[in-house]
Amino acid sequence: MRWSNAFIPTLREDPADSEAVSHRLLMRGGFIRQLMAGSYSLLPAGFRVATKLSDIIRDEMNRIGGQEFSLPVVHPGEIWKRTGRWDDVEGILVKFQDRRGTDLLLAITHEEIFSHLAVEMSSYKQLPQLWYHLQTKFRDEPRPKAGLLRVREFVMKDSYSFDVDTEGLDVQFDAHFDAYSRIFERFGMSAVPVDASSGVMGGTESIEFMVPSLVGEDHIVKCPNGDYAANLEKAVSHFQQVTDETWSRDPERFSTPGIRTISELAEAFEFASDVRQIKTLVYIVDGQPLLVLLRGDHELMEQKLIDGLGTQNVRPAHEDEIRELLGAGAGSLGAVGVSGLSIVADPALEGRCNMTTGANEDDFHLRGVDVTRDIALESWLDVRKVEAGDPCLSCSAPMEIERVIEVGHIFKLGIKYSEALGATVLDEEGKARPLVMGSYGIGIGRNMAAIVESNHDDKGIIWPMSVAPWHVVVVVLGGDSDVEAAAIQVHDRLESAGIEVLLDDRRERAGVKFHDAELIGFPLRITMGPRGLADGVVELTTRADGTTETVSFENVVDTVSRRVVSADL
RNA sequence: CGGGCUGUGGCGCAGCUUGGUAGCGCGCUUGACUGGGGGUCAAGAGGUCGCCGGUUCAAAUCCGGCCAGCCCGACCA
Incomplete structure (x- = not known):
């Protein structure tokens, strides 16, 4: 190819609307051009790189027995209504109608259609199956940003595994784990696999592959000895232990005029340092109020609450709801003596006594609170956000928190989709069983950007040989x-x-x-x-x-x- | 969805406060010189000033509405 005949529109200056390094360099290098928010055209050089990524992915998917398909991008709403996602997925799902008034949608992913095809299988003898395709998704994200890192339209390799039982799923999941590790290595990136929250996909286990980057949108918690790595949304750790002095009397109410925060209270009273306070948060879960208790110096990780409760319908209560429920404003809340409300507490409060918390009356707090004695807990639930420096569960080394880009995600899906769509096979006993599914995704464009994020200098991109245009x-x-x-x-x-x-x-x-x-x-x-x-x-x-x-x-x-x-x- | 900001030749920007001829750098075209790290000179081409409406003798500039994009937050399968 001669450059004089090629369309490679390099830019001398940085484009105005670009922050991320990968965005700047891909624009300047003539790889991509923006069409609208979260939507980019791949120019010839960019398409060559994308093709390299796709080919590597195909190679590794085929190696573990994958069969390539190509499914439509516009789907009938009817199938999505059967799995419930027509209504469940809010916002990012673009819906429209054809000339006959039939409900249609733009695919945000392809579980429904692959499951729909899997209905044709009828015997366990046809399993396992591993199906994949590289196809466009459209997710109407509220806020696309950083060039190719977060877009609305993108091509993803998504694969779906079908097995008769969870043992089969485990095998396919592990095969994907290995395949993904090889893929990111061939992409020239060091991707860290971490435990992840499964979100509303409803799976049992999921692993995200993360590449460190300052423009990443996710955070991972990592043990320096390699004993542990997890998405911050799900991470667990030890925490600094506290020894309480005993307090055998009943809780004692005391006046705290104007005090609204943990730190103000800690400053004003020697016995009420933050680790000796109980933080009381009010949430509305499926329309019902819930008190969430944490140690004063700990932060809530909302995703852990969502995962722990098993519902997506979780939000902080509004100021007026709080006052109606507890009779005080945020800043003077507590769970002592509260009945008729569900109360969960973080295990960091287990066995604690002589604690301080709000008295559910503005300008008053309680001291001498014994968590198990004085509070009608419904259950313990680990909802604490891990902080940098918290000790690793297995080796106690202080852990690090790192900003990362999610470049791949593998899920154990289970039977949610196969059940809804009637994708069953007969097992050895002639009994119908829903297919046990896994789903596995890698975004092409995001990986292209992540490769640039991890392979560049002040002059430009340094493509690994394997993916260079x-x-x-x-x-x-x-x-x-x-x-x-x-x-x-x-x-x-x-x-x-x-x-x-x-x-x-x-x-x-x-x-x-x-x-x-x-x-x-x-x-x-x-x-x-x-x-x-x-x-x-x-x-x-x-x-x-x-x-x-x-x-x-x-x-x-x-x-x-x-x-x-x-x-x- | 809340907050902040921006729309002016292909790209990056000035002009707007104080209304009156649309400007600069890069790029582009032609020619000459130059020829191993974004060169020099000369002559050119190229703009409905995001869109619609209003005020005015006159609007890129003032006013209203809309649209698009960016950043922060919320959100994020």
Whole structure:
């Protein structure tokens, strides 16, 4: 390919509306252009990279027995009504009608349709199955951002496994775990697998693959010894222990005028340091009030509450609801003596006594509270948000919190969809059993962005060889026709050797060509100018470390071929 | 959905307060010189100033409405 015939619109300056490094570099390098919020066109260079990612994914999916499909993007609403998601999924699901008034939707994922196809299987003998496709999803996200990292329209590889029992599911899940690990390695990223919350997908177990990045939207908790890693939404840990002095009397009410926060109370009274307070939060769960108790210095992780309660319908109570329920405003709330309301408490409060909490009367608190004695708990529920430095459960080392990008997610789905859609097979005893499903996703565009986030410098992108749009660029310097002829020869020989090469034959100055080459991030650059050619040599520059070596004109194709192959495609 | 901000040649921006000729840099076209890290000179092309309405003799500029995009938060299968 000749650059002079290619559409690679590089930009000299940063586009105005871009924050994330990957967004800037993919725009400037001529890989992508924005169409509207959360919607990007892939330009030829971008599409070449996307194709590389897709091919690697296909390779690894096929290796574990995957069969590739291609399913529609517009679905009938009827099937989604059967699984309940037509109504359950709020906001991001785009619904519309065709000319006959039939309800339709844009696919946000493909569980329904793959399950619908799986209805055709009738015997356990046909299992296991592993089906996948690479297809467009449209999720009308409230806030797309950071270029390709969070978009509304995107291509995802999603696969679905079907088994007769959970043992089969476990096997397929583990196979995906291995396949995903290989995929991200081939993408040139170090992805950390972490325990994740399954959200409303209703699965039993799920693992997210996370790549560290300052622009990531998720946080993970990591043990420095590698003993533990989890999404912050689900992470658990030890916490600093507190020894209480005994207080055998009943709780004692005392006046706390104007005090509304944990820290104000801790400052005002020596016996009420934050670890000796009970934090009382009021939530509305499925329309019913719920008190959530935490140690004063601990934060609530709402997702853990949602997961623990098993319902998505959870929100903090409003100020007026709180006052009506407990008779005081936030800041003076407590659970002592409260009856008729569900109360859950974080295990960090277990066995604690001589605690301080609100008296459910503005400007008054209670001291000497014994959690088990004085509060009518319904249950213990770990809802504490892990903080940086909290000790690891297995080795007690202080854990770290890291910002990450979610590049892949694997789920044990269970039978939610197969049951709703009647996807059953007969087992060995002739009994109908719903297929046990798993679902597994990798977003192409987000991974492209994540690769750039983890492979760049101040000059531009540094593509790993495996996913580079071209392996090598041949830069022709000077207007000399002999040099150009020699460059064309090198280009043609590389191409016949199966190397992906772009010939920069533009009538540009050397600086422009070098800057563009570095911005776009070709792993290798061959520089050919009259000077070297007179001596029968060319220069070979490695993008990653910036080193340049001199190679003879005759050997350059061999040298480059070896370098491309040894980079482990 | 709440808060903040922005829409002016392909890209990045100024002009708006105080209404009157639409401007700069980059890019683009042609020519000359130059030719190993975004070069120089000369001559050009290119804009319904996001859209609709209002005020005014006159609107990029003032007023109202709408649309789009960005950032923070909420949200996020």
